[in-house]
Structures are given as C-alpha cells and as structure tokens.
Amino acid sequence: MTNRPNLVLAVVAGLVVALAVIAGLLTATREPPDLDPATPEGTVQLFVLAVIDGEDEKVVDYLDPALGCRTPLPEVYRPSRISMAVAESTTTGETARVVLDVTEQAGGVLDSSTHREVFDLRADGDGWILTGHPWPIFSCK
C-alpha cells in the first residue's frame, strides 16, 4: 500500500495547504471596499447594510418616497449573515439597474443559499434612490 495512492494523497494535501495559506494571506490583507453613495452600486449596497443594521432612517432616505416607507419600518426581513457583490450595473440617463449577487448564511458556511436581486434606481440630486420593490423590504404598503 505505497507508491501511487500515497503520492496522490501527498499532492492533494500539499495543494490544500497551499490554497489555505494563500487564502489566509489574501484575507489578512483584504480591505473592505469603499461604497460610494453617489453611484448606483454604492447606494444599493449601503441600503442593504442599513437594513441589516436596523438603521431605519438611513433605509428610508435611500428609498423612493413613492414606496411609502416611514420610520420605524414595519416588520421586515433582516438577514444577519450575508455576502454580496455587484454582478451587473447599467445606467441609462436618469435611471439605473443594479444586479446584486447575495449569499445568505443562516447557519454558517454549510447552510448557505445564493440568489440574485435586481434593484431599480433613479437619480435624485447628487445621488440615487431606489424605486420598484427592492429586496429585502419589497414594499411598505
């Protein structure tokens, strides 16, 4: 029971250790991205963070008044552990559409689900506000 299986095992173990070390180094040097409220992408992600943190006033500021949301927000779904990234962003004049890739991890890394959410925005002064039915609030009416 030597030779080839042991060689394969050594290669697999070496690759795993190397991957883990690289991931650790990259993680240690990784800076959280700056989110710019003047861009559609930044607005969407700041809005989601405000929902998670329970900062209802900020949430309402990011929403189109036509949605009828006021503080305090009614019972809304607030995920506790998520990871998000902008999958797609298109701006057409005064409107924009941002597609967010969202991974929710309810019970840790082994209990996760990934989905994509579409956010519609319109320009409002120097920034952007969300219209339509933005995740995870959808509507206040």
Added chain:
Amino acid sequence: MFLVFSLVFTLALIVGAIVLVVAAARRRGPGIDARSVRRFFQYVLLFALVVVVAIGVAELLGMLLGADVPEWVDPDAELARGLAFVFVGGPLLAVLAWATRRYHRLDPAERDSGLYIAYVTLAALVAAFVAATALPQVGFAALGDGDLDADGVAVVLTWTAVWAVHWWLARRTLDGDRNTPHLLLGSVLGLVMGVAGLVNTLGGSLDLLLGLERYGRPLGVLGESLGAVLAGGLLWVRYWATAAIRLPRRPLWLAVVLPLGVGGGLIMALVGGSRLLWSVLVWFVGDRQGSSAAQHFDSAPVEAAAVVVGLVVWWYHRTVLGTAEGRTEPRRVYEYLVAGIGLAAAAVGVGTVLVSLIEALTPGVDVGMTVMNTLLAAVTLLVVGVPVWWIFWSRVRRAAAVSPDSELVSPTRRVYLVVLFGLAGIAAVVALIAVAVIVLQDVVAGSVSGVTLRSSRYGLGTLVGAAAVSAYHGAVFRQDRAAGATVRVTGPRSVVLVGAVGPELDRELTRATGSRVEVWGRLDAAAAPWDVAGLAAALGEYPGADVVVVADGGGYRVIPVDPSGRRAFVAPAVAEPAVDEPDTRSGEVR
C-alpha cells in the same frame, strides 16, 4: 444536529418497512388468495379500531382527570366523540379481537402471516411512539407551569396500555425472526428519543448553570427534555438492552448498530464539535461582529452536549460490536464507515478552502460571515475530519498490507470505494450544472467578471472536494485492481441448494462463486454441512446458468434448470451418447 438524527430515523423506518415488505414478498406461499385478502381487511380494521378506541379512552380519561377544554372546542361534542369512540368502537374491537383469536386457534398458520406480523409490529410501535412523545409535554407542564397536564397523562396511560398488550402479543406469538423488526425499530425509536432528550437536557442544564439569557420558560424546556430522556430511556431499555441486544448479528441488527449507533453518534459528535470549535476560533481569531460572549456562544451548551452524547453513543455501539478475534466483516464495516464519515468532513473542508480563496480574490461586501470566518470554517472541518479519517484509514491500510488476499477482495472495501465514487460523482454533476448555469447566465447577459467566479464558488468548492476524494480513491482502486482484487468470480447466475444446512452457507457460496444463492431445507432426510470449496469448484463449470443442487446420499447433484419454465430438456438428434443427462456430479458431504 437533531436534523441528522431525524433523517437517520426516517431512513431507518423506511428501510424497516422495505425489509418487511421484501421479507413478506420472499416468503414462499400460495400468493394472493381470498384468505390473504380477508386477512388484509381484518388486520387493517383491527388496527383502525385500536387507534379509534385508544383516542376515545384518552379523551374521556383526560376529562376525568380535569383536562382543560380549549375555548374553540365544544365540550359536548368532545364528550360525544369520546363516548362514541369507546362505546361503539370498543365492542367492535372486542368482537374482531375475539374472531382473530379464534382464527389463530383454528389455524396456527395465521400467526405466520406477514399481515399479522405487520399488524402487531405497527400497533406496538405506534403506541410506543404516541406514549413516548406525550411524556415530554407532561414534563413541560410539570416543571414549566407546576401543573398536571391531564391530557398528556391520559395519552401516556392509554397508549402505554395499548403498547403493553401488543408487546405481550409479540412476545407470545412471534418467534425470534419475526419479532426482529419490531424489536429493532423499537430500539431505534428509544435511542433517537433518548439521545435527543439527553442533548437538550445537558444543553439546557448548562444554559441554566451558566446563567445564559433565555426567552420563554427554560424550566419548562428542561422538563420537556427530561420527559424525552425518560420516554426514550424506558423504550431503549425495554427494546434494546433487555431484548434486541441478544438477537443474532444478522444484517438488520448490524444496520441498527453500525450506521445508526456508530455512524449517527459520530456524525453528531463531529457536527457539534465542528460548530463549537468554529465558534471558539472566530471568537479569538475571526470576526465576531461586535457580539458579546453570551450572544456569540449562545448555542455552545447544546453543541458541547451533542459532542459528549455523540461520543458516548459511538463508544457504546463500538463496545457492543465487541472486539472479536481476527478481522471480521462487521469490524471492516465499522472501520470503513468511520473513515468515510471523517473523509466527508475533510472533503467539505477542502471545498471550503477554495470557497474562502475565491471570496478573498473577488470583490464583495461581507456581513456576519467574513472571509476569515469562512476560512476558519474550512480549517475547523479539516482539523475535525482529517484525524478521524487518518486513524481509521491507517488501520485499513495496515490490514491491506498484512493480508491483501482477504482485505482487497472484501465486499465492504469494494462497496466503500464504489459508494465514494458514486457520491463524489453525483456531487460533481450537480455542482457542474450549478456552475454552468451561473456562468452561462453571465455570458448571455455579457457581464462575465470576478463576480461570476464569486457566484460559482460553492459549486467550484464542491467540484474540488469531489475531485480530491476521487483522485486518491481512484489510485487506491487501480492499485487494488492491479493486485487482482476486482477480478470477477464467475459461477452460475443463481443456485438453489436443496438440503443444505448452515446459516452462512449462502453467503460463503455467494462470495466464492458470485452467484445468487438460496437455501432450501430438506424435511425428509438429515443433512450434513457442505464442502463449500468443493461445491464452488464444481459450480465453476456452469457460468451464467441457473442450477439446483440437491443433497443426495453421500454427495450432491447439480441440475441445470430454467426458472422461467419456458425451456425444456431436448434430446440431442444424434443417437449417441443417448442422454444429455442432468449433471449428477457428486461431492463429498463432510
């Protein structure tokens, strides 16, 4: 983690039901006739009447004990239903039970019918289940509110009585083999309830001792857990410790001890240990998101309890298996099973390393589950899974080095390797399709970027984990094949041994010839143990055929047959030799 045990329990129930059906189907008899249809309706009706009368008695007893009737329930209707169930259902039940007893007296073969066995088994297990699940409710009311839950007490008393009657019936009318599914499924029920109750009791006690903040009624929850421990413990002692533990160690018995006892206990300990270790690592090294120690470790008591109880369950079943001399097949199954569980944890850890690497490489905002925490999850799974796999796989490797002839051809090893390839293959196919959907979605939308890679990270992690498992075990499989382990034994397709004795004869012959073997006893003459090696050599001359082997005088006759009945003996056209006789090769009966 209770999900794991619930899953195992559900699987055990399904397997139990399938075994019952298969056993009934394999039982030789006249097939479906008027008598079997009568039995079907008789036992179904009997079971339904037992349930109806028990519900009625429990309701009336609950009212007598002073149970509260909810506002939305009409008390008169409740009373009327209870009275109808008892005073109409009761006499009907008595008449049917009397008729059934009369059938049994007139024809002892009634006791052998699969439907009667199924009735007694199902009625006893359902009664045990209902009584056992009501006991935690009584405990909750007793410790949480300081009240007597009259409804719960009535259910426990009534269904315990139903169980006692059917337990007595099973002991009196079902012999060892036919009572085996009942005893083993009851043991599983007791084990699962007892283990769940123990984990909750230990976890809840730690919560209270540490003064952790809990909503609701923690004392009530503790009473509920103690009720589950009591119910599960009583069932387990009655079914397992005083009965099923002494049953012959056949596949069904081993299926309870190995996958459920050893496997379930180990999985529970590994899951609990992984979650606990991950919480500790995140607290000291990772990103705890500003939570207090009480918030961060709120599930730690239950996780610690799962580790302790899981290890005890594992150790107990390992001890029950015993330390027989030599390398028996159950011992092999035990080592491969434990190695496989450790390997699964390690493989998930390998995949999670890649997930964390991709998260670190691609842009994204993380809340609550940062890249560092993901990496720590990977490290945890590797730290927990690799040692378990390494310890038990090393034992397997040593056994293969010492006696390759028996180890490499053992069915356990071959099944283990095939199961690993199968599971890895299924995981890889599902992951590949998921990755393809994400990539093509972005290709079609013209938005392929780092986020595409990030979205695919779990699928890619699964692919890498499956590839790592397949690569190593593929090398092991090829090495086994090079050593001649996978050379297929060719013998007849099926063999019926008439007049054979010995409980393991069919398995030994299957191992030697690769044939499907059935053993029929002879009632007209005594039979002696057969020479398996000699018979296997003789059967080697009938590859792919169906044969009957009849113990005859001092030897045996091998007769090629056609089980379909469509082909018949055809005399050769030439005159000599005159007869293509059935092979009457004789072997020595020792």
